[in-house]
Amino acid sequence: xxxxxxxxxxxxxxxxxxxxxxxxxxxxxxxxxxxxxxxxxxxxxxxxxxxxxxxxxxxxxxxxxxxxxxxxxxxxxxxxxxxxxxxxxxxxxxxxxxxxxxxxxxxxxxxxxxxxxxxxxxxxxxxxxxxxxxxxxxxxxxxxxxxxxxxxxxxxxxxxxxxxxxxxxxxxxxxxxxxxxxxxx
Amino acid sequence: xxxxxxxxxxxxxxxxxxxxxxxxxxxxxxxxxxxxxxxxxxxxxxxxxxxxxxxxxxxxxxxxxxxxxxxxxxxxxxxxxxxxxxxxxxxxxxxxxxxxxxxxxxxxxxxxxxxxxxxxxxxxxxxxxxxxxxxxxxxxxxxxxxxxxxxxxxxxxxxxxxxxxxxxxxxxxxxxxxxxxxxxx
Numbered sequence: 001x002x003x004x005x006x007x008x009x010x011x012x013x014x015x016x017x018x019x020x021x022x023x024x025x026x027x028x029x030x031x032x033x034x035x036x037x038x039x040x041x042x043x044x045x046x047x048x049x050x051x052x053x054x055x056x057x058x059x060x061x062x063x064x065x066x067x068x069x070x071x072x073x074x075x076x077x078x079x080x081x082x083x084x085x086x087x088x089x090x091x092x093x094x095x096x097x098x099x100x101x102x103x104x105x106x107x108x109x110x111x112x113x114x115x116x117x118x119x120x121x122x123x124x125x126x127x128x129x130x131x132x133x134x135x136x137x138x139x140x141x142x143x144x145x146x147x148x149x150x151x152x153x154x155x156x157x158x159x160x161x162x163x164x165x166x167x168x169x170x171x172x173x174x175x176x177x178x179x180x181x182x183x184x185x
Numbered sequence: 186x187x188x189x190x191x192x193x194x195x196x197x198x199x200x201x202x203x204x205x206x207x208x209x210x211x212x213x214x215x216x217x218x219x220x221x222x223x224x225x226x227x228x229x230x231x232x233x234x235x236x237x238x239x240x241x242x243x244x245x246x247x248x249x250x251x252x253x254x255x256x257x258x259x260x261x262x263x264x265x266x267x268x269x270x271x272x273x274x275x276x277x278x279x280x281x282x283x284x285x286x287x288x289x290x291x292x293x294x295x296x297x298x299x300x301x302x303x304x305x306x307x308x309x310x311x312x313x314x315x316x317x318x319x320x321x322x323x324x325x326x327x328x329x330x331x332x333x334x335x336x337x338x339x340x341x342x343x344x345x346x347x348x349x350x351x352x353x354x355x356x357x358x359x360x361x362x363x364x365x366x367x368x369x370x
Contacts, residue, residue, distance in 0.1 A: 007198035008251035040253045066193035
């Protein structure tokens with residue numbers, strides 16, 4: 001994939017520095033670079049990426065649009081366990097006790113969305129949600145943020161399409177999840 | 186060319202920071218980004234770029250190879266006036282006196298190459314060349330460097346394909362030029 005002398009980087013700029021980008025410097029530049037290579041090698045008409053990695057999906061959409069790569073990027077809804085936990089290879093690392101706590105992530109994001117849809121400010125709903133996750137047993141919160149669905153910039157008011165995104169730790173396992181705001185126009 | 190919300194940058198990394206990159210920070214990232222867009226919009230089989238902008242040519246070659254863009258990049262030899270001055274839109278800015286001095290750039294690069302081909306060390310030949318340019322009437326030297334023809338890293342010994350590259354000022358006009366090392370294997 002990376003030939004001798006490889007030096008090129010594709011970066012989505014600000015989009016790569018928000019949310020998970022604050023905790024994983026450089027990660028999304030690596031993603032943008034390798035996905036650009038994959039798309040230009042395979043040159044499909046359509047490429048599908050899961051909504052669970054929502055920031056990754058938005059970065060790929062942005063890079064494909066910005067660099068005029070003639071491929072349609074399709075977001076695929078997150079597949080979940082019956083209790084709401086998003087499917088992820090990382091779930092295998094959870095202890096039985098952690099696995100019991102884990103569904104609180106999706107449940108909390110849905111409750112935060114309901115609060116914003118009912119008129120709460122994004123900030124109030126987000127800080128409430130952070131407290132809920134810790135109370136449920138998550139050991140550390142990286143972020144719980146309500147952001148613009150496209151630019152991923154924090155939303156001050158829910159006046160356009162938004163996304164509730166979070167990353168939180170259960171012991172040594174970091175889980176991420178996200179849901180759309182429903183009330184946005 | 187740049188749609189609303191544009192955030193993506195393509196960078197050739199170290200290659201963009203050498204030679205002219207030291208004097209024009211960010212310039213070659215802009216070049217790499219817009220050329221990537223142009224190539225992916227037009228999708229030609231072959232794209233030609235002049236050797237006069239040698240660093241630009243090498244950056245485009247690197248990016249096209251690194252990102253698996255299926256386009257052949259063809260370098261086109263520099264076109265020169267009878268006295269050796271490389272054709273450039275900037276030549277129109279030269280006063281009559283500066284125009285008289287300007288061919289010393291190509292003449293000096295050729296003499297530096299001859300010295301290296303005759304066994305001089307790249308460093309000795311480069312420092313000699315810098316002195317020649319100032320003596321000829323150039324008002325400032327940005328660099329005169331003998332570098333690896335592909336990576337543009339400075340060459341300690343002429344044991345592989347190299348390029349003699351320079352940027353120097355005549356009053357308010359900055360001229361660049363380059364010639365290949367001939368003695369390299």
